[in-house]
Amino acid sequence: MPRILVLPGDGIGPEVMEQACAVLARVAPDVETEAGLIGGCAINADGVPLSDATLARAKACGLILLGAVGGPKWDQLAPDRRPEKGLLRIRKELDLFANLRPASVFSALEDASPLRREAVQGVDLIVVRELTGGLYYGEPRGRADQDGVRRALNTMVYTEPEVERIARVAFETARRRRHLVTNIHKANVLEVSAFWNEVVEATAKHYPDVTLEHQLVDSAAMVLLRDAPRFDVLLCPNLFGDIISDEAAMITGSLGMLPSASLGVEGRGLFEPVHGSAPDIAGQDAANPLAAILCVAMLLEHGLSRLDEAERVREAVQKVLDQGYRSADIARAPDIANAGTQEMGRRVMEALG
Ligand code: IPM
Numbered sequence: 325m326p327r328i329l330v331l332p333g334d335g336i337g338p339e340v341m342e343q344a345c346a347v348l349a350r351v352a353p354d355v356e357t358e359a360g361l362i363g364g365c366a367i368n369a370d371g372v373p374l375s376d377a378t379l380a381r382a383k384a385c386g387l388i389l390l391g392a393v394g395g396p397k398w399d400q401l402a403p404d405r406r407p408e409k410g411l412l413r414i415r416k417e418l419d420l421f422a423n424l425r426p427a428s429v430f431s432a433l434e435d436a437s438p439l440r441r442e443a444v445q446g447v448d449l450i451v452v453r454e455l456t457g458g459l460y461y462g463e464p465r466g467r468a469d470q471d472g473v474r475r476a477l478n479t480m481v482y483t484e485p486e487v488e489r490i491a492r493v494a495f496e497t498a499r500r501r502r503h504l505v506t507n508i509h510k511a512n513v514l515e516v517s518a519f520w521n522e523v524v525e526a527t528a529k530h531y532p533d534v535t536l537e538h539q540l541v542d543s544a545a546m547v548l549l550r551d552a553p554r555f556d557v558l559l560c561p562n563l564f565g566d567i568i569s570d571e572a573a574m575i576t577g578s579l580g581m582l583p584s585a586s587l588g589v590e591g592r593g594l595f596e597p598v599h600g601s602a603p604d605i606a607g608q609d610a611a612n613p614l615a616a617i618l619c620v621a622m623l624l625e626h627g628l629s630r631l632d633e634a635e636r637v638r639e640a641v642q643k644v645l646d647q648g649y650r651s652a653d654i655a656r657a658p659d660i661a662n663a664g665t666q667e668m669g670r671r672v673m674e675a676l677g
């Protein structure tokens with residue numbers, strides 16, 4: 325019997341997770357869930373953003389649904405005690421190295437994009453982000469004053485196996501899509517990027533049916549605005565993927581629509597919306613729960629290999645949009661939103677039948 329650890333987290337996390345869990349219970353009633361704390365709420369309760377006990381439960385379950393972490397209440401804490409550390413720890417400890425962030429435009433929402441309709445029509449890309457290495461985890465790191473001068477550093481480092489395994493995920497993903505991988509790098513300046521590219525090229529030899537192209541990260545940021553529909557799979561190291569995935573998400577009209585999956589070895593996976601904790605609207609029944617609900621679809625597909633049920637959830641979300649229900653983030657103007665968090669969730673349940 326599959327068990328899912330639900331970690332609602334902070335800000336709007338608990339509100340959107342409530343709707344997501346209702347959807348999960350409806351489409352997969354045999355799946356059991358248990359709840360835990362991560363982020364700021366865990367700091368308040370346990371003194372740390374992810375306790376060893378919660379981590380042990382995450383490892384035992386192997387599959388995790390996560391809301392969001394962080395908020396202004398905890399902004400003053402030292403970097404190693406912040407809510408985000410809980411997220412970084414669970415990713416690393418469960419070896420969730422492959423972060424899939426699909427960004428596609430729902431036809432009902434083409435007008436919600438800040439870009440012209442022509443520039444976004446047909447956007448259907450996926451960012452494959454390396455999630456457990458690079459600048460986020462490299463050593464040495466931290467404050468390191470020298471000769472009386474205040475100084476701090478981080479290290480961007482990748483090993484060959486780390487690059488190869490994420491490149492393989494990108495090529496495999498492209499095989500199920502339009503067979504194009506765009507590798508995002510900064511090899512004109514960074515040695516680590518030049519090395520990353522070498523490994524990606526060597527890995528590409530095993531995938532002759534997939535086209536590989538390379539694009540500098542700054543230029544990719546520009547082409548995303550000019551011609552996002554041309555992209556299929558964007559392969560990114562950790563930091564570039566963090567930035568590029570927010571940009572790609574915004575192009576589709578709303579961060580509030582996008583789910584992500586972080587996959588590891590032995591079928592482990594963590595599923596979380598891209599949008600974050602949005603403390604400014606927390607507790608107001610204003611957040612869009614669709615990203616969290618689409619995380620349930622990704623969990624069903626990638627975590628449980630239940631493709632039919634995943635499709636049912638996606639179709640229900642599509643139907644609710646087609647019916648014209650809009651939370652503030654996807655309404656043409658915030659004041660003409662016609663559904664809050666609970667209402668959007670209820671409509672999805674209705675669409676599921
Ligand atoms: C994300 C977030 C996280 C990251 C933060 C909250 C640590 O921005 O998942 O994109 O930088 O990876």
Ligand code: MG
Pocket residue numbers: 566567570
């Ligand atoms: Mg981010």
